Amino acid sequence: LRVCQEIETALGRVRTVKDGPRTLDIDILLYGDVKLNGPDLVIPHPRMRERDFVMRPLSEVMERPVRADFDERASSWDEDPRRVRTAREIADALFREIPLSGQETAVDLGCGTGLLTLALAPRVRRVMGVDSSTGMLKVLKDKVRAGGIGNVETRLLDLGKGGPLPTGFDLLVSSMTLHHVLDVPGLLRDIFVALRSQGRVALADLDTEDGSFHSDNTGVLHFGFDRNGLIRELEAAGFLDVRAVTATRIEK
Structure with a gap:
């Protein structure tokens, strides 16, 4: 200094x-x-x-080192039991908060290896996993192929570039992705436009933290989020009946 x-x-x-x-x-x-x-x-x-x-x-x-890092870590991503447990608990919270009829179409933004995507698959008509990492999507595709799962598709999309989101979905979910996105209010506006009328969104991410959660903060653009602040941003984007719940707790 x-x-x-x-x-x-x-x-x-x-x-x-x-x-x-x-x-x-x-x-x-x-x-x-x-x-x-x-x-x-x-x-x-x-x-x-x-x-x-x-x-x-x-x-x-x-941007480039972050994507390369996720590509390199994709094959061993699911070997961390804490990561698998967190995804399962987030999925459980999602199903408690949002009743599903089984006829919905859904999209999982920042799907990674598909831990949340595949939890959704048996409960919706169709789900698309979207991620910027080809390595992560390859792992998800391999799981889908091995399991003979017919209602899951994937799309490569870099949210940081502001590319067009998939449209016409009833439900959008995202887990531990927002803190990698620079323009969160802009993304929320895009999500609102992309969803069908009466569509719903479920976002899981960190509460505000001091930067110590990740061992390496490369690509971490937000140290978590203030719940009330994120609620205000969702409402400003046009969403109604916005609320926050604790889906899981992660101890490090």
């Missing part, structure tokens, strides 16, 4: 008003896996996720 400030001074920055306009600003946002909470320096930067001019270029820089 001292070196950064020396560079700012050498290039003519004058500090007048705290947090005011400045001609040059050099900050340390991330430093590998380091987590630091000192009197003069906090890593990850505590306010970077509030600043669109920081997060947009940062998300572009981080």
Whole structure:
């Protein structure tokens, strides 16, 4: 931090008003896996996720390694029993909160290896698993093929790029994906448009945390979410009867 400030001074920055306009600003946002909470320096930067001019270029820089990481980890993803249990408990909470007739069409955004997708499959007419990782989708496709499951399809889609969402679905679910998406309000608006009239959405993600949940915060664009804030964003997108429940607890 001292070196950064020396560079700012050498290039003519004058500090007048705290947090005011400045001609040059050099900050340390991330430093590998380091987590630091000192009197003069906090890593990850505590306010970077509030600043669109920081997060947009940062998300572009981080995009490729994140996708590669998920591709590499896909084959062993389901070997973590905690991950499997979390998906099962999220599915159980979903079924408690949203009664299903069996005639719904559903989409699982950020489906990964399909833990939630396949839990949905016996309870709906059709479900599409959507993910940005070809490795994750390959694992899901292999499961579908091995199980002879006829009502599951997949689609490769990068939510971070703002591509068009699948449309005409009755139910959209997403588990542990929102914290990888930069423009969450924009995604919620897109989801509202993509769903059929009277469609429903179920989103599971972390409550606000201090950045210590992930051992590596590469690709983590939000340290969880404030429940009331997310409810307000859903309502602003057009959703009605929005509520929050605790689906599962994860201890690390």
